[in-house]
Amino acid sequence: MMHRFANPTRFMRVANAILPWCAGLTVLFLAAGLYLGLFRSPADYQQGETVRIMYIHVPSAYMAMFIYAAMAVSSAMALIWKHPLADMIARASAPIGACFTFVTLLTGSLWGQPMWGTWWVWDARLTSVLILFFVYIGYIALVNAFDDPARGAKPAAILALVGAVNLPIIKFSVDWWNTLHQPASVVTMEGPKIDPAMLWPLAFMAVGFNLYYISVGILRLRGEIAAARIRNLQLGLTHG
């Protein structure tokens, strides 16, 4: 099953077939999430209207970690099975994850200033997410540092795997250390602790961001495959 999709041509045929659906659903879900978040959901009893930043901040933070996890898994697969497509998926994902991490940090800052009275604190949650951002940037820099990407693939995959230790640190930082950041309220052992009127827009935004990742990921993956073909053609190594 997996080897059927490990062929880039076959994989891209499937990816291109689902691309328009993913793109259309991205727009639909984000529109629904924005409508619910901005117009239908109530202001928070403590935080007032600033709670609306949550509909960007929390799904972005979830994507920042989800994409990194996806990168780590495909990097592990690349190291084990040496398949170039797995490396390409990790490479295609990194800028999208870095983008979501940056959005998380900026929206968090814009939420922190009115609610905590500061743009930034060096506490565990904020610092560990900043480190995640630097790991993304380091990964992108490392991948682009090699003229022949095949040579950079292994160190980049190792970096992606080492950086994965940061993920549980981010998740549990609000429980392990004292922090200004509020504890988990969506993904908890007892289930979500927030009102459905706020949970729905969050869910729509999260699904929309996921679909965005798949859509832009397919575009970037096509770019990676094309770049590999360009190298092969320029070296005159392709057959037929």
Next chain:
Amino acid sequence: MSEFFAMGGYAAFIWPAYAVATILLFGLLVLSLKSMRQREALVESLRSHRVRRRADETTTTDPVP
């Protein structure tokens, strides 16, 4: 409507948050699409180049009996 845009006095924090997310995500989409199209066009031009060169080689190196 103006009350909506005022966001209970927090407009200066809420709208920049939405704007930053929109600009970055849209910008990444545009950049990804652009570089993909450029690269795929280069693949096509390199391929047609090679095919043409091969065709030239066969016509010039084949001695006419």
